[in-house]
Amino acid sequence: MIVDEILVLKEIKYKENDKILHALSKTRGKIQLLSKGCKKNNSHLINASQLFAYSKCSMVKSKDMYIITSAELIDSFYNLKNNIDAFFYGNYILELINYVAQENECDYRIFDMTVAVLSWFSVTTKDFEKLTAAYELKLISMLGYKPNLKRCLSCGKEIKSDSEFSIKEGGLFCHKCVNYGRGINVSYGEILTMERILKSKLENIGSVEVNTKLLQLIRNFLFYYIGKNDFTTLKLLKI
Ligand SMILES: [Zn+2]
Known part of the structure; x- marks a missing residue:
């Protein structure tokens, strides 16, 4: 029996009453789980088998998949569904981490941060862009x-x-060396802001001023290194 914390990133209907879940786990990276009977109203797995569900799961391994035997819901981030911005940004986070995370490659800091940002989205009514950039x-x-x-x-x-x-x-390249590193002009203030974001916890990001240029720069930087920029959920956010 394996016990791990998981966050559901994607749910796929399977057979009449089952779901296959793509999830980020705390100690195993990205995994796929079979949730048997979770579509039945009386299933004890019903809450833990929804998108965004964060739970502590017991499971057994079967070939390349895990089968959930029991699950204890920790948070469903329920309020994400009551605020359209929170919902879209939350979906973007799931799509992003689903792309970035690898099987058997885990970093509990990434897991904890993902849970933390969704938790913030579900309690706040502002700062979504800034929290996402952070x-x-x-x-x-x-x-x-x-x-x-x-x-x-x-x-x-x-x-x-x-x-x-x-x-x-x-x-960065200083002014003397600017010819070696053709890039984007950034003010010293913007540089300090990036440093502050890296040092600050998500709950303290509210007090950091982040301008539109910096939001875009951070996103371009991320997309360059992960090699993808066409996230479906971002198209929805631009409407
Ligand atoms: Zn220089």
């Missing part, structure tokens, strides 16, 4: 592509003023 920047850093914001990538001088941010090189 999630994106922290995520790409946890995946090993943390941008170098301290020193010029070319001469090594400490960055203390406006610079050039190169997505491709993953960091």
